[in-house]
Amino acid sequence: MVLVLALGDLHVPHRAADLPPKFKSMLVPGKIQHIICTGNLCIKEIHDYLKTICPDLHIVRGEFDEDARYPESKTLTIGQFKLGLCHGHQVIPWGDLDSLAMLQRQLDVDILVTGHTHQFTAYKHEGGVVINPGSATGAYSSINQDVNPSFVLMDIDGLRVTIYVYELIDGEVKVDKIEFKKTSTTNPAP
Amino acid sequence: MRTFAGVEDEDKWLAEGIAGIQHNAFFMHRALDANNLREVLKYSVLMLSELRTSKLSPQKYYDLYMRAFDQLRQLEIFFKDESRHGLPVVDLYELVQHAGNILPRTYLLCTVGSVYIKSKQAPSKDVLKDLVEMCRGVQHPIRGLFLRSYLAQVSRDKLPEIGSDYEGDANTVMDAVEFVLQNFTEMNKLWVRVQQQGPGTVREKQEKERNELRDLVGKNLHVLGQIEGVDLEMYKETVLPRVVEQIVNCKDELAQYYLMECIIQVFPDEYHLQTLDTLLAACTQLMPTVDTKIVLTQLMDRLSNYAASSSDVLHEFLQVEAFAKLSNAIGKVIETQLEMPIVGAMTLFVSLLTFTLRVHPDRLDYVDQVLGACVVKLSSVPKLEDARAMKQVVALLSAPLEKYNDIVTALTLSNYPRVMDHLDDGTNKVMAMLIIQSIMKNDSCISTADKVEVLFELIKGLIKDLDGTNTEELDEEDFQEEQNSVARLIHMLDNEEPEEMLKIICVVRKHLMTGGPRRLPFTVPPLVFSALRLVRQLESQDGDIAGEDVPATPRAVFQILNQTIEVLSSVPCPELALRLYLQCAEAASDCDLEPVAYELFTQAFILYEEEIADSKEQVTAIHLIVGTLQRINVFGVENRDTLTHKATGYSARLLKKPDQCRAVYACSHLFWVDDLDGIKDGERALLCLRRALRIANAAQQMANATRGNSGPVTLFVEILNKYIYFFEKGNPHITPSDIQSLVELINNEMQSDNGNTTIHSDPFFTSTLRYIRFQKQKGGLMGEKYDPIKL
Numbered sequence: 011m012v013l014v015l016a017l018g019d020l021h022v023p024h025r026a027a028d029l030p031p032k033f034k035s036m037l038v039p040g041k042i043q044h045i046i047c048t049g050n051l052c053i054k055e056i057h058d059y060l061k062t063i064c065p066d067l068h069i070v071r072g073e074f075d076e077d078a079r080y081p082e083s084k085t086l087t088i089g090q091f092k093l094g095l096c097h098g099h100q101v102i103p104w105g106d107l108d109s110l111a112m113l114q115r116q117l118d119v120d121i122l123v124t125g126h127t128h129q130f131t132a133y134k135h136e137g138g139v140v141i142n143p144g145s146a147t148g149a150y151s152s153i154n155q156d157v158n159p160s161f162v163l164m165d166i167d168g169l170r171v172t173i174y175v176y177e178l179i180d181g182e183v184k185v186d187k188i189e190f191k192k193t194s195t196t197n198p199a200p
Numbered sequence: 201m202r203t204f205a206g207v208e209d210e211d212k213w214l215a216e217g218i219a220g221i222q223h224n225a226f227f228m229h230r231a232l233d234a235n236n237l238r239e240v241l242k243y244s245v246l247m248l249s250e251l252r253t254s255k256l257s258p259q260k261y262y263d264l265y266m267r268a269f270d271q272l273r274q275l276e277i278f279f280k281d282e283s284r285h286g287l288p289v290v291d292l293y294e295l296v297q298h299a300g301n302i303l304p305r306t307y308l309l310c311t312v313g314s315v316y317i318k319s320k321q322a323p324s325k326d327v328l329k330d331l332v333e334m335c336r337g338v339q340h341p342i343r344g345l346f347l348r349s350y351l352a353q354v355s356r357d358k359l360p361e362i363g364s365d366y367e368g369d370a371n372t373v374m375d376a377v378e379f380v381l382q383n384f385t386e387m388n389k390l391w392v393r394v395q396q397q398g399p400g401t402v403r404e405k406q407e408k409e410r411n412e413l414r415d416l417v418g419k420n421l422h423v424l425g426q427i428e429g430v431d432l433e434m435y436k437e438t439v440l441p442r443v444v445e446q447i448v449n450c451k452d453e454l455a456q457y458y459l460m461e462c463i464i465q466v467f468p469d470e471y472h473l474q475t476l477d478t479l480l481a482a483c484t485q486l487m488p489t490v491d492t493k494i495v496l497t498q499l500m501d502r503l504s505n506y507a508a509s510s511s512d513v514l515h516e517f518l519q520v521e522a523f524a525k526l527s528n529a530i531g532k533v534i535e536t537q538l539e540m541p542i543v544g545a546m547t548l549f550v551s552l553l554t555f556t557l558r559v560h561p562d563r564l565d566y567v568d569q570v571l572g573a574c575v576v577k578l579s580s581v582p583k584l585e586d587a588r589a590m591k592q593v594v595a596l597l598s599a600p601l602e603k604y605n606d607i608v609t610a611l612t613l614s615n616y617p618r619v620m621d622h623l624d625d626g627t628n629k630v631m632a633m634l635i636i637q638s639i640m641k642n643d644s645c646i647s648t649a650d651k652v653e654v655l656f657e658l659i660k661g662l663i664k665d666l667d668g669t670n671t672e673e674l675d676e677e678d679f680q681e682e683q684n685s686v687a688r689l690i691h692m693l694d695n696e697e698p699e700e701m702l703k704i705i706c707v708v709r710k711h712l713m714t715g716g717p718r719r720l721p722f723t724v725p726p727l728v729f730s731a732l733r734l735v736r737q738l739e740s741q742d743g744d745i746a747g748e749d750v751p752a753t754p755r756a757v758f759q760i761l762n763q764t765i766e767v768l769s770s771v772p773c774p775e776l777a778l779r780l781y782l783q784c785a786e787a788a789s790d791c792d793l794e795p796v797a798y799e800l801f802t803q804a805f806i807l808y809e810e811e812i813a814d815s816k817e818q819v820t821a822i823h824l825i826v827g828t829l830q831r832i833n834v835f836g837v838e839n840r841d842t843l844t845h846k847a848t849g850y851s852a853r854l855l856k857k858p859d860q861c862r863a864v865y866a867c868s869h870l871f872w873v874d875d876l877d878g879i880k881d882g883e884r885a886l887l888c889l890r891r892a893l894r895i896a897n898a899a900q901q902m903a904n905a906t907r908g909n910s911g912p913v914t915l916f917v918e919i920l921n922k923y924i925y926f927f928e929k930g931n932p933h934i935t936p937s938d939i940q941s942l943v944e945l946i947n948n949e950m951q952s953d954n955g956n957t958t959i960h961s962d963p964f965f966t967s968t969l970r971y972i973r974f975q976k977q978k979g980g981l982m983g984e985k986y987d988p989i990k991l
Binding site: 027031053055102103104106150 | 640643680681684687688689690691692722725726729732733736779783786787790820823824826827828830831866869873874914917918921922925928963964967968970971974
């Protein structure tokens with residue numbers, strides 16, 4: 011059982027003061043093995059904070075990020091799954107699932123994690139799953155009028171991944187889950 | 201007069217004294233065993249004569265005294281048993297007065313006196329009165345102190361208190377009190393006289409020695425506090441005034457300080473509350489060298505704890521007007537003690553404020569009053585430079601923040617900003633950061649423009665360069681932390697009423713504009729997004745709301761936004777400005793404000809053309825421009841054409857071919873929007889794809905020319921995917937054969953690479969083909985569409 015936290019678009023301090031207290035109290039150091047972040051933190055303070063939750067932090071560049079050295083996209087392997095990470099402002103039309111599926115094929119990954127729209131989505135298609143963890147702070151978005159703070163926790167277990175989405179709606183944390191199973195292993199035979 | 205001698209000498213004398221006591225005690229014990237009263241008295245007198253020495257320091261004298269004390273206990277047992285010595289106690293009392301020297305005589309008298317009282321053959325009060333008078337005969341400070349201390353010890357359980365065996369008539373408590381008071385008064389006088397003149401270092405030694413003796417005097421106050429029957433009335437009318445009188449009159453710094461502390465610690469807090477006038481008056485009459493602030497602070501601390509102990513107690517405080525009295529007393533102390541350094545005065549104010557916040561937290565007028573007095577004092581010094589005093593002022597300002605957990609309360613204190621004004625610039629900023637941290641920690645919301653104005657005045661050290669500061673000197677990380685704090689703060693300013701919110705935004709903007717080019721990149725974005733949230737709120741409401749100065753309409757807000765983002769050109773940071781313009785443009789589109797949206801796009805494009813030269817930045821900028829433009833539906837045909845033409849032009853002129861290719865095919869989406877009434881110009885979309893294809897070809901040729909092999913087929917596969925996208929959406933100009941040819945093109949490109957690579961498959965291409973097969977197998981309309989394509 012490997013826990014992976016996926017979050018992004020915090021936009022601190024441009025659009026939000028901080029993560030919601032209810033989220034902060036849930037994100038306890040030492041419980042999570044990996045963090046993948048879709049970008050737009052935007053400042054080093056948030057980077058450092060995420061590192062305290064888990065030192066294995068993967069992050070890609072959002073258009074408002076202070077640190078220009080984050081990569082435009084990234085791929086990594088966790089257990090049996092290949093994951094791809096990209097902020098999403100590079101994929102036009104923004105939020106278009108077919109275009110994101112194309113990126114997924116291009117990166118050759120089972121799970122693609124992107125952000126930018128501040129809207130949680132989990133979309134299963136022929137090539138795998140596209141996940142958008144939304145905005146962890148519920149930051150303003152020109153794309154999405156009604157933003158609730160949200161983040162995603164993935165539980166990777168063998169060929170199965172359970173995706174938990176945590177959303178803060180009217181002051182209460184609501185949880186939902188989706189399951190996804192791979193049909194074959196990723197790693198080619200040696 | 202004691203001569204000053206070396207320690208070895210003193211040890212020698214002490215040893216001699218102890219030997220003398222032991223020697224005579226031996227014989228005294230022999231006499232006790234033989235019940236020989238005469239011999240007992242003879243040797244006890246000799247023994248006690250050792251205490252007549254004037255050569256010992258207090259510590260050593262105490263040692264000697266304790267040995268004698270132990271012996272006297274044995275003696276008392278003997279005296280008590282009439283069967284052993286045959287004399288009635290009255291006669292014994294008479295007999296011992298014949299001893300030659302006064303010191304041994306009085307010790308013996310006290311010892312017999314103890315027995316006398318126990319025998320109840322005379323009222324306790326009479327015996328005690330006699331004894332306390334007799335002690336007057338010994339005027340040597342140290343000898344007298346220990347003698348009276350002995351008297352206090354033996355009399356302790358024999359006072360005529362209420363409920364004791366020795367209770368007397370109606371005045372009994374008064375008698376007990378009178379005895380203790382008299383002993384106390386005399387002991388204090390003796391103690392004060394232990395002081396002698398001498399050079400500096402010797403004085404320190406004297407002070408140390410005096411301090412060793414102080415508990416002897418203080419013990420009397422403890423006893424007074426424990427006497428049964430001493431109630432508030434008696435304390436107020438008799439005990440305290442007499443004690444205070446002695447304290448003030450003795451005019452001794454050490455005694456005054458110690459005894460005032462004693463009073464505060466020994467007697468109950470409710471007594472202090474009811475005798476505040478007397479206590480505080482005493483404080484103002486002490487010698488100027490006494491550290492009154494510590495005394496006052498202790499008093500206030502105790503009263504604060506008392507107030508916290510139960511809620512009933514509070515009305516007592518109000519009834520005795522505790523705050524007013526303390527406040528006045530402190531004012532007086534500060535006024536009269538002119539040499540008190542500023543840090544002392546500040547410490548006093550901190551104590552008073554702590555008291556006020558604990559006892560009267562709801563009385564903001566009191567709190568403000570304390571701050572006001574502080575302002576007056578600070579104004580009397582030209583400039584506050586003492587770091588410790590500065591620390592006290594910070595503590596003073598932090599206390600209300602911590603207490604109220606709500607910055608808004610602190611903002612109503614009119615003197616708060618005035619105190620802050622007296623801080624130096626560095627400390628001012630420290631305080632400002634503390635204020636912001638308090639707001640963030642408590643999740644406070646500041647919701648009126650007035651309060652925002654006050655707040656930003658308070659934190660002005662962070663907002664702009666104050667006179668005399670130079671931002672260049674500031675550590676980069678610290679500076680960023682400061683500015684990020686200010687940025688976060690802006691999100692804590694909120695009001696549901698659009699009118700008020702607009703006022704708030706204007707106030708914030710006014711202050712932020714004074715920040716200078718270094719601060720603007722941090723502070724402008726949060727302001728912009730705060731305004732955009734307001735715009736969204738206004739849009740969702742029906743109708744416009746007319747305000748006083750600026751009517752709260754989206755248009756008005758966009759004007760402010762435009763002017764605000766413009767200022768970033770002075771920094772300059774064109775990339776940030778471009779992003780903000782695009783965000784505003786999309787918001788304007790959502791409000792149906794076509795001219796505003798067009799203007800904002802124009803500004804963004806100008807920035808792109810004139811200011812953004814870095815290739816990587818250009819790529820990101822194009823993504824944002826095209827991505828935004830693709831979503832906007834407010835433009836009429838002409839405006840839209842102008843903007844898309846520009847955007848595609850920029851895309852085609854990016855430096856690197858792959859970037860060009862990707863940007864151009866992204867532009868294809870400008871001509872096809874998947875909404876109900878979105879534009880669906882299939883032909884122009886396809887034109888973009890073909891152009892992208894040409895660029896991809898050119899890129900391949902370049903790779904061949906420079907490196908001798910073809911580059912990866914990625915670009916082609918990407919374009920293929922785009923063809924598929926539009927094909928599926930129903931673009932009539934894209935046919936299955938177009939797709940077929942592209943597939944074959946890619947296959948060819950991969951095979952022509954055979955010479956030097958071993959990679960026969962491209963995963964991207966493979967998964968794309970897999971997708972096509974998947975769609976073919978779907979059946980239905982989609983399957984039909986794909987049917988002509990053969991893989």
